Amino acid sequence: MAVDGAPEFRGRIYDSVLDTIGATPLVRLARLGRAHDCGAEILGKLEFFNPLASVKDRIGLAMVEAAEREGRIKPGTVIVEPTSGNTGIALAFVCAAKGYRLILTMPDSMSVERRKMLILLGAELELTPAAEGMRGAIQRAEALLRTLPDAIMLQQFQNPANPAIHRRTTAEEIWRDTSGKLDAIVSGVGTGGTLTGVAEVLKPRHPGLRMIAVEPEDSPVLSGGKPGPHKIQGIGAGFVPDILRRELIDEVIRIANETAFATARKAAKLEGLPVGISAGAALAAAIEVAQRRDMAGKRIVCIVPSFAERYLSTPLFDEA
Known part of the structure; x- marks a missing residue:
C-alpha cells in the first residue's frame, strides 16, 4: 500500500x-x-x-514462449528439463497454464517441498543421485529425450x-x-x-x-x-x-x-x-x-x- x-x-x-x-x-x-x-x-x-x-519464473515463461515462436512446441510436445528445483516449478506452472506435458529430472538432494510442488502442478518427476549433482540430472534428461517421440529440452544452462x-x-x-x-x-x-x-x-x-x-x-x-x-x-x-x-x-x-x-x-x-x-x-x-x-x-x-x-x-x- x-x-x-x-x-x-x-x-x-x-x-x-x-x-x-x-x-x-x-x-x-x-x-x-x-x-x-x-x-x-x-x-x-x-x-x-x-x-x-x-526468479526462475522469468526464465520459465521466456524459454517456453521462445520455443513456441520457433515452432519447437506444438500440441502433444513433451518438455523435458533438468532442474535444481525452482526452474522446474516455474516450468511446471507455465506448462500447467498452457496445457503442456512436462517431465523434470533433478538431484534427490533437493527439498521435499520442491518435489511436492512440482507434482501438485502436474509435472512428472525423475530423481537422480545427489552425488552426481546437476550433471547427473542433465544426463538423465538427455537419455529421456532420446527415447520419447516429439520431446524437446529447453536447456536452461544453454538457452x-x-x-x-x-x-x-x-x-x-x-x-x-x-x-x-x-x-x-x-x-x-x-x-x-x-x-x-x-x-x-x-x-x-x-x-x-x-x-x-x-x-x-x-x-x-x-x-x-x-x-x-x-x-x-x-x-x-x-x-x-x-x-x-x-x-x-x-x-x-x-x-x-x-x-x-x-x-x-x-x-x-x-x-x-x-x-x-x-x-x-x-x-x-x-x-x-x-x-x-x-x-x-x-x-x-x-x-x-x-x-x-x-x-x-x-x-x-x-x-x-
Missing part, C-alpha cells in the same frame, strides 16, 4: 497468472546492514514476489532466452528503480542467466559497475576449484554454464553452507524477509562487500532469488 495508507491498485485484470511475472520490488535492507556495520547501502531485489516465488529475459526485464527494473545510481550487483550463479543478462545491459551504461558472482565454498568452480556436493540449493551446478559470460564478472565470492543458512535466518529476523538458502548466500556476499572501507557510502543491489517456505525440510529451519 502507499505510504499514506491508501492502497495502490494495479489498475487492470490479468488474462493469466503468467502476466504477473516480473516488476519485483527493490527494498532497502537497513537493519541487516546496521547489524553488520556495513558502510554501503544494501538493496534487495525480491524475486520471490514473482507468482511462484522465485539464450534465459539471459535475454533478464536483459529485457530484470536489468531495466533495477536501472529504473535506482535511477542508475548503484555501484555493485551481487548475484548467485546457478545457470548464470541473471548475472549475464543484467550485466550485458547495465555495464555498458555504467562502466564502473561491479558484478559480483556468488558460489558455494564447497563447489568453487567459478574461482578455479573443483566441483563438489553442497547444501546451497539453486546455485553451484558443479560446472561453468554455457550462457555465463565470465568476462562480465568482476569478482567471485565463496560462501559456506552454514553462512548461507545463518544469513537467511538473519534476514527473516531483522528484515521480516523469509528468504531461501541461495538468497542467504547472496546476502552474505553483499554484506561482505558492504563492509569494505572503499564501499562506504555506495549502493549494492543483491538479487534475492527465492522464498524460505520452499526449504522447510532443510537445515535452514533447524533453529525454528
Whole structure:
C-alpha cells in the first residue's frame, strides 16, 4: 500500500497468472546492514514476489514462449528439463497454464517441498543421485529425450532466452528503480542467466559497475576449484554454464553452507524477509562487500532469488 495508507491498485485484470511475472520490488535492507556495520547501502531485489516465488519464473515463461515462436512446441510436445528445483516449478506452472506435458529430472538432494510442488502442478518427476549433482540430472534428461517421440529440452544452462529475459526485464527494473545510481550487483550463479543478462545491459551504461558472482565454498568452480556436493540449493551446478559470460564478472565470492543458512535466518529476523538458502548466500556476499572501507557510502543491489517456505525440510529451519 502507499505510504499514506491508501492502497495502490494495479489498475487492470490479468488474462493469466503468467502476466504477473516480473516488476519485483527493490527494498532497502537497513537493519541487516546496521547489524553488520556495513558502510554501503544494501538493496534487495525480491524475486520471490514473482507468482511462484522465485526468479526462475522469468526464465520459465521466456524459454517456453521462445520455443513456441520457433515452432519447437506444438500440441502433444513433451518438455523435458533438468532442474535444481525452482526452474522446474516455474516450468511446471507455465506448462500447467498452457496445457503442456512436462517431465523434470533433478538431484534427490533437493527439498521435499520442491518435489511436492512440482507434482501438485502436474509435472512428472525423475530423481537422480545427489552425488552426481546437476550433471547427473542433465544426463538423465538427455537419455529421456532420446527415447520419447516429439520431446524437446529447453536447456536452461544453454538457452539464450534465459539471459535475454533478464536483459529485457530484470536489468531495466533495477536501472529504473535506482535511477542508475548503484555501484555493485551481487548475484548467485546457478545457470548464470541473471548475472549475464543484467550485466550485458547495465555495464555498458555504467562502466564502473561491479558484478559480483556468488558460489558455494564447497563447489568453487567459478574461482578455479573443483566441483563438489553442497547444501546451497539453486546455485553451484558443479560446472561453468554455457550462457555465463565470465568476462562480465568482476569478482567471485565463496560462501559456506552454514553462512548461507545463518544469513537467511538473519534476514527473516531483522528484515521480516523469509528468504531461501541461495538468497542467504547472496546476502552474505553483499554484506561482505558492504563492509569494505572503499564501499562506504555506495549502493549494492543483491538479487534475492527465492522464498524460505520452499526449504522447510532443510537445515535452514533447524533453529525454528
